[in-house]
Amino acid sequence: MIPGTTGPAAGIPAPPLDGPGARTRGGDHGPGWSGQHAELADEVTTALAGSLNLRRTVLRLVDLLRPRFADWVLVVLADHRLGRLSLHGGTDPTSTDSVARNPAEDLGVGRVLRSGQGELLHVAPDSPTTDGLDSLIPHDALRAQAVDLRPADVLGVPLTARGSTIGVLVLLRGGDRGFPAEDIALAERIAGRAATALDSARLYEDRSRVASVLQAGLRPPSLPRIPGMRIAAGFRAAADHSDISGDFYDVHGHGDDWLLALGDVCGKGVEAAVLNGRARQSIRTAVHFDRSPAVVLGALNSALYDDGDARFVTAVCTRVRPGADGGAEVTVAVAGHPPPIVLRADGTVEELAARGIVAGVRPTATYTEVKDTLAAGDTLLMFTDGIYEARGARGFYGMDRLTRLLPVYAGAGPEAVCEAVEQDVVEYLAGRPHDDMALFAVFCGR
16 A cells, blocks of 8 residues: 555555655645546446447547546556557557567566556656656657656556456656545546456457457368369358358369368357368368268268267268269268259259268268269259258248259359359348358369
8 A cells, every 4th residue: 555545545555755766655746636537437437338349448448538537548458369568548549559578577567467456656857767657658659758747657557357457557647746545546446447348348359350260261262173064152151140150161182083072060159160170171181091972971970079079060072073075973972961962954953862870979970972973064062951941931941942943054054053042042031040051063064
């Protein structure tokens, strides 16, 4: 406790009271501004409530405090991930910069971060900056701004939320106004309420950053060129855009031997994204050793089951080997997934008779392969359950509606087929929420 102060100021260490850069005794420099600022803590709470943008939250805080409560305000936030301190404010409230945390550890700002206790410094007009302002302002340009306010009192108050000190609120008053005990107490209340809002905004941004990284890693890949064939894909994320997609598709191979994979993982959100990545990586690894769809799905099943996760994945794998006659040999295996549909060049629609258990629920699983031949002009279509289980005013979209739609697009090419199916499903939904939808079409010919 600073000598001569009581109540909430407790915890700010009592300093020496003489010499350059010495910490000031609360109230030694005038009566302060406490009487007219008693309502400020409530205003901070109201102004920062609900803000999940970290920069905007900092700007609002600085704007509320300067010049009403302090002549100069700096918000220091610790970024443990990067090992740096981000600095916001100063003469220009929009200013943002950062410094390495290590050099600042031995300064006052480092002590406040470690101990969760505030520090109060008095800087006399003739004090070297290294004896005062350096301690709580670890930045040359910002410190130069504060020098012009000498004689000054600098108060560093911990920003503590959920039991952790996430930063320091640095307040500076010039002209010997000082920080009396009641103003220190008010600063601590303001810092406590601001810290909660800042921490919430920081956590939200961290979560958004994680989601962005996951989405980038799970984004549908660009499609390669397959000699003698055309391939196309369609993807529409769920209506709830806060969730990360559980649907995926991939293409692996080269020359005249390719494996096309499409699947849907159990669950939603980040958990589904993690499982999505694990499934895709398992398939990618298996394909390096064997492009047999049954072998690939068996490897996927083992990898998921061995992880001990109760969730499962449905998938379809199609091996495509283009022939010299413009057609292709296809081999298909499914794991709890609807089998592909073949749209013949004459408009005939056939569903391949492939069946198999979902991947990840049994220690071993055997998958049966189904072989078929695609002639020039034929299209093979794979899709996830977001297509036929799309729920409109009359119930599910259904497989019957899908097979009735396709014949008029015989020979139109994979892009037209994917676009037509997606558009028809969306029109059927008529704006209703839906699951992720993924389509993958292979067309024999140019």
